[in-house]
Amino acid sequence: MTRVLFWLALALLVYFAIRSKLKQSQRRQQQLWEQQREQQQREQQRQSAQREVVRAEPMLRCAQCGVHFPASENVPVGGRDYCSPAHAPVK
Incomplete structure (x- = not known):
């Protein structure tokens, strides 16, 4: 019976470790996506400001x-x- 409990506990430990790593990876990807989006917005603002100057x-x-x-x-x-x-x- 103790062997069954040991393997069950080990399986749960592995499951939660994998789940934690996947969540961490998703958070990292979300942060990278937000940074790229912010950078694109800043670039668009800079380009529109340059266009306005040219149009003057x-x-x-x-x-x-x-x-x-x-x-x-x-x-x-x-x-x-x-x-x-x-x-x-x-x-």
């Missing part, structure tokens, strides 16, 4: 009305910048 366009001030407007909408006349053809002097 210089602003100019209209010589007529003083309104600031994007440089792509500039109407240059006589070395001065205007926000629209209506504000630019006719030559």
Whole structure:
């Protein structure tokens, strides 16, 4: 009878040891996955911040009305910048 109890106790010990190792491995994998996810999020944030900087366009001030407007909408006349053809002097 004692041999049966010994083998039963040994089997339970092995079972719980394997179970403990598997849980530990799963926790480690979960932590690695979370770290990779955080790193990807930081990389995406960095890339989006760089894109925003690239998208920024210089602003100019209209010589007529003083309104600031994007440089792509500039109407240059006589070395001065205007926000629209209506504000630019006719030559």
